[in-house]
Amino acid sequence: MSLEKPSLRTLSLLVVLLAGMLGAGTASAAASTYNEVDAEFTRMMIPHHQQAILMSELAPERAADTELAALADRIHVEQGLEIWMMQGWQGRNGLPVTDPEAAYQDVLDNPDMVERMGMATREEMDRLATLSGAEFDRMFLDLMIPHHDGAVDMLRDVILNGSDQELNQMAQDMMSTQKAQLATMRDMRDSV
Amino acid sequence: MLKFRGRRRSRRPFALGLAAAVTGLALTAPTAAAASPGDDVQHSNNVHPVANVPQQGPLEGSTHSDLAFYQDYAIQGAYDGFTIYDISKPHKPKTVTQVHCPGGQGDVSVSPDGDLLFMSVDYARTDDTCQSESGSYDDPNSWEGVRVFDISDKSNPRYLKGVQTSCGSHTHTMVPDNDSEDVLLYVSSYNPDPAFPNCQPPHDSISIINVPADSPADAEVVAEPVLFPDGGSAGTAGCHDITVFPEQDLAGGACMGDGALMDISDRVDPKVITTVSDPNFAFYHSATFTNDGKSVLFTDELGGGGAPTCNEMVGPERGADAIYNITGSGDDRELDFQSYYKIPRHQENTENCVAHNGNLIPVPGRNVYVQSWYQGGVSIFDFTDTTAPHEIGYFDRGPVDEEQLTLGGSWSAYYYNGYVYSSDITRGLDVMKVTGPGMGQAQQVELDVLNPQTQYSYPE
Numbered sequence: 001m002s003l004e005k006p007s008l009r010t011l012s013l014l015v016v017l018l019a020g021m022l023g024a025g026t027a028s029a030a031a032s033t034y035n036e037v038d039a040e041f042t043r044m045m046i047p048h049h050q051q052a053i054l055m056s057e058l059a060p061e062r063a064a065d066t067e068l069a070a071l072a073d074r075i076h077v078e079q080g081l082e083i084w085m086m087q088g089w090q091g092r093n094g095l096p097v098t099d100p101e102a103a104y105q106d107v108l109d110n111p112d113m114v115e116r117m118g119m120a121t122r123e124e125m126d127r128l129a130t131l132s133g134a135e136f137d138r139m140f141l142d143l144m145i146p147h148h149d150g151a152v153d154m155l156r157d158v159i160l161n162g163s164d165q166e167l168n169q170m171a172q173d174m175m176s177t178q179k180a181q182l183a184t185m186r187d188m189r190d191s192v
Numbered sequence: 193m194l195k196f197r198g199r200r201r202s203r204r205p206f207a208l209g210l211a212a213a214v215t216g217l218a219l220t221a222p223t224a225a226a227a228s229p230g231d232d233v234q235h236s237n238n239v240h241p242v243a244n245v246p247q248q249g250p251l252e253g254s255t256h257s258d259l260a261f262y263q264d265y266a267i268q269g270a271y272d273g274f275t276i277y278d279i280s281k282p283h284k285p286k287t288v289t290q291v292h293c294p295g296g297q298g299d300v301s302v303s304p305d306g307d308l309l310f311m312s313v314d315y316a317r318t319d320d321t322c323q324s325e326s327g328s329y330d331d332p333n334s335w336e337g338v339r340v341f342d343i344s345d346k347s348n349p350r351y352l353k354g355v356q357t358s359c360g361s362h363t364h365t366m367v368p369d370n371d372s373e374d375v376l377l378y379v380s381s382y383n384p385d386p387a388f389p390n391c392q393p394p395h396d397s398i399s400i401i402n403v404p405a406d407s408p409a410d411a412e413v414v415a416e417p418v419l420f421p422d423g424g425s426a427g428t429a430g431c432h433d434i435t436v437f438p439e440q441d442l443a444g445g446a447c448m449g450d451g452a453l454m455d456i457s458d459r460v461d462p463k464v465i466t467t468v469s470d471p472n473f474a475f476y477h478s479a480t481f482t483n484d485g486k487s488v489l490f491t492d493e494l495g496g497g498g499a500p501t502c503n504e505m506v507g508p509e510r511g512a513d514a515i516y517n518i519t520g521s522g523d524d525r526e527l528d529f530q531s532y533y534k535i536p537r538h539q540e541n542t543e544n545c546v547a548h549n550g551n552l553i554p555v556p557g558r559n560v561y562v563q564s565w566y567q568g569g570v571s572i573f574d575f576t577d578t579t580a581p582h583e584i585g586y587f588d589r590g591p592v593d594e595e596q597l598t599l600g601g602s603w604s605a606y607y608y609n610g611y612v613y614s615s616d617i618t619r620g621l622d623v624m625k626v627t628g629p630g631m632g633q634a635q636q637v638e639l640d641v642l643n644p645q646t647q648y649s650y651p652e
Contacts, residue, residue: 070471077506078474081499084541088498088597156387160330165271165296165315166498166599173496176383177474180427180449187426 034093034164041158041167042086042095044117047103048154049079049086051119052147054104055140058129062136065192071184072140082174089167118150137192145185148178232590235624238631239572239585242283242611243623250292251275255599257298258363258549259615261608261642262306265346268615269298269311273322275621276346282611282623288346293322293339301366301643302343303375308408309341309349310377312361316390320354332389336360338377338401340411352409357399358416359384359391363433364401365443365645370459373405376414378462382430382448395430396420400460415460425449425469432493433478435645437485444479444488451476451490453518453527468516468527472509478549482559483649487517487578488527489561491547498599502545502568508534511546513563515578533581535571542591542598543567549604553612554637554650555630560584562612562626567591567601570614572626585626592618606644610635 052075059072083100090097107113108122120128120143128139155175159168233241247256254272261267264280265288272294278286295313302309316327316334327334337356343349359381367376377400384395397418403411420428431447436456443462445452450467470492477493494501494511501511512534516527539545543566550563558576565571569588575581592600602622605614614622637650 074471074474077510078494081495081501081506084500084597085495085498088542091596092593092598156385159385160328160387163326165326168315169297170496170498172383173475175385176427176429176448179429180425183427 034167035162037158038162038164038167039090039093039095041154041162041171042090043098043103044107045151045154046083046086046098046100047107048117048119048147048151049083050100050104051125052079052144053083054125055120055128055144055147058136059140062132063140064133065137065188068137068140068188068192071181071188075144075181078177082170085170089164089170093164116150117154118146118148120147134192138189141185141189141192145182145189148182148185151178152182233587234589235587236585238626238628239570239587239612240625240627241587241622242625243285244620245277245285245287246620247618248275248287248620249290251290255296255617256603256615256620257617258300258604259606259613259644260300260302260309261606261613261639262302263640265306266608266613266621267300267302267309267343268621269300271296271298271315274298274300274309274311276343276349277621279611279613279623282625285621285623289349291322291341291349291351293351294324295336295339297362299361299363301364301377301646302641303366303403304368304641306641307342307344308352308375308403309343310364310366310403311339311341312364312379313337313339313354314360314362314381316360320356322351329388329391334390336390338364338379338411340403340408342408353411355401355411355413356390357381357401357413358397359388359395359430361399363645365434365436366643367436367456367459367646368438369402375403375405376459377401377403378434378436378443380431380433380445380447382432384429393429394423396423396428398431398434398462402460417461419445419447419452419454419462419464420450425467432476433645435479435481435647437481437647439649440481440485442481442485444481444490446476446478446490448475449473451479451488451514451516451527453488453525455523465523466526468529470514470529472512472532473514474510477547478645480551480561480644481647483552483554483652485518485649487515487530487559489513489515489533489575491563493546493548495544495546497546497548497566498544498597500539500541500543500545500597502535502537502539502543502565503541504538508532513547513581515575515581517578530578531575531581533573533575535565535568535586536583537568537586537588539568540591540594542593542596544597544599544601548602549606549644551606551642551644552647552650553607553626553631553634555634556650556652558630560630560634562605562607564602564605564614566599566603566617570602570605570612570622570624572612584628587614587622587624589616589619604644606642607634608642609638
C-alpha cells in the first residue's frame with residue numbers, strides 16, 4: 001500500500017467535512033469501549049478473587065509446605081492488586097464499583113454460581129480454616145485448583161467476547177498468571 | 193478508556209488528526225511546539241526537564257508506548273500508530289509526521305540504516321491493513337503480528353507489509369543478521385489457549401522474521417524455535433521480551449516464569465543456556481545486560497503494568513528489578529542472584545507503578561540505568577556494585593487521576609545522545625537532561641541508532 005501525502009488544501013477541506021460529521025470525541029475513537037461481557041466479568045471476578053484472597057490468608061499459620069505458603073502469599077498480593085485494577089476500570093467507565101466482601105457473600109448464597117465459577121462453598125471454606133499441616137495443604141490445593149480453572153474460563157470468555165482493549169490486556173495477563181500457577185499447583189498436589 | 197483530569201496540559205488542535213484517523217494516511221503535522229513541563233513534576237536536582245510534547249493529532253487519546261531512535265529522530269509507538277519527532281534540538285522536539293495505524297501495543301524498532309520501522313501488534317485485527325477493525329480472538333482469519341514501514345522519507349512513511357506471527361507480537365527485538373545485510377526480528381508473544389486458533393498451546397517458542405535488505409516487503413517468518421522443549425518453569429508459554437547483545441552472541445529472554453540466558457551464535461536458532469526463576473517474580477518482563485556482558489538485570493511486571501505496586505503493602509522485592517551475575521562459561525553459564533532494585537518513593541494507590549523499560553547510561557566504568565516506572569516516573573540508579581543498587585536521580589509526576597486508579601505514566605525511558613527521552617502513556621514525550629558525575633563522559637558516546645533491546649557496548 002502506498003500512502004500519498006495529500007495536499008494541505010485537500011486536507012483542510014476534509015477536516016471541515018469530517019469535523020462536522022464526527023464531532024469532538026473522534027480523536028479518541030481508537031480507545032475501545034466496553035460491552036456488557038466486560039462489565040459482567042469485573043462484577044463476578046472481584047468476588048471470585050476475594051475468595052482466593054481469603055483462602056490465601058489462611059496459609060501462613062496453617063500450611064506445612066513452604067512453597068505452598070509462598071504461592072499463597074503471591075496469590076494474596078496479586079489478586080489484591082487485580083481487584084484494585086478491576087475496580088479502577090469500573091470507576092473509569094462510570095460503572096458501580098463492586099465491593100469485594102459484599103459481592104462475595106452474595107455469590108456464596110448462590111450455589112449454582114459457586115459451582116459454575118469453580119469456587120468453594122461456605123462449608124468448604126469453614127472446613128479449610130479448621131485444618132493445618134499436610135491436611136490443610138491438600139485441601140487448599142483441591143479448592144484452589146478448580147478455583148483457578150474457573151477463573152481461566154471466565155478470562156477466556158471476556159477475551160473472546162469482551163470489547164474493551166485495556167480489560168483485554170489485563171485478562172490476557174491474568175490468564176497467563178493463573179495458568180502458570182495451575183501448573184505449579186498440579187505439581188504440588190502430586191507431592192503433598 | 194483513559195481519562196484526563198486535573199493538571200493536564202492543554203489540548204493541541206486535532207483537526208488534522210481527524211483526517212488521518214479516518215483515512216489512515218501519514219501526514220506532516222504542523223510543528224508541535226514543545227510545552228514546558230507542568231507544575232506537577234517533581235525531580236531531583238540533577239534531573240532537568242527540558243521539554244514535553246503532549247499527545248496530538250490522530251494519536252490523541254491513544255496509549256503511547258515504546259521508543260526507538262535514528263540519528264536526529266525519535267520514534268514513539270502508540271496503540272494506534274506512531275509519531276516521528278525531529279530531536280536535533282532536544283529541548284525543542286518537532287513533530288515530523290504521525291501515522292494512524294491501529295494495533296497495539298506499538299512496540300517499535302528501526303533498522304540499522306534507519307530506512308525501516310517495525311511495529312508490534314498484539315491485538316486481534318480484522319486484517320493486516322491500517323484500516324482494519326478490532327478482530328476476534330476466536331476467528332482464524334484475525335490478524336496479529338509485525339508491521340513493516342518504509343520510513344526512508346521520514347515525512348512520508350509507507351506501510352509495506354504485515355507479517356502474521358503465532359499469538360501476535362507483544363514485543364519484538366531487532367537483530368542484525370550475522371552474514372548479510374538482512375534484519376531479523378525476534379518476536380515475543382504469550383498466552384496460548386485451545387480456544388484461540390492463532391495461538392495454540394504449548395507455544396514454548398518465539399517467531400523469527402527475516403526482513404531481506406533488498407526487498408523488505410518480502411519479510412516473512414523463517415523460524416519458530418522452541419526455547420523450552422521441556423516446558424520451562426511451570427506454565428511458561430512464550431516470552432514477553434528479549435534483549436540481544438550481538439557482539440557477545442547473547443540474549444536475555446524475559447519469558448513469563450523464566451528469566452533465560454540464550455546463546456544466539458546461530459541467529460535463527462537461539463538456544464537457552466540457563467534459566468532462573470525467582471520466588472518473588474510474577475512475570476519476567478524485560479532484560480538488560482551490563483556493558484561488560486557479565487551481569488543482567490531482569491524486571492518483574494507484577495500486575496501487568498496497571499497495578500499500584502510501589503507501596504508498603506507490596507514491598508521492595510516484588511514488581512522490582514532483579515540483578516544477576518553471569519557465572520561460569522560456555523554452556524555451563526548460570527545466573528547468580530545479586531539484589532533487587534525498586535524505586536524508594538511510595539506512590540499513591542491511584543498510580544500504576546512497577547518496573548518497566550529502560551537502558552544503560554553509557555558512563556565508563558559504572559553501571560548506570562535509567563528506567564520507567566509508569567506513574568512512579570523515571571528513576572536513574574547506579575548498580576556498579578551489583579549487590580547494592582541505589583538511586584541517583586528521578587523525575588516523578590503526580591497521579592493522572594487523583595480519585596481513580598488510571599493507566600498512565602512513563603512507559604519507556606531511554607538515554608540517547610545526551611538526553612533521557614520518556615514516553616508517557618497519556619502525556620506524550622518528555623525530554624530531560626541528567627547532570628552529575630560521569631554524565632559528561634556519557635555524552636561523548638554518540639549513536640546513530642538506538643533500539644534499546646538491541647544492545648551494543650560503549651567504549652570504556
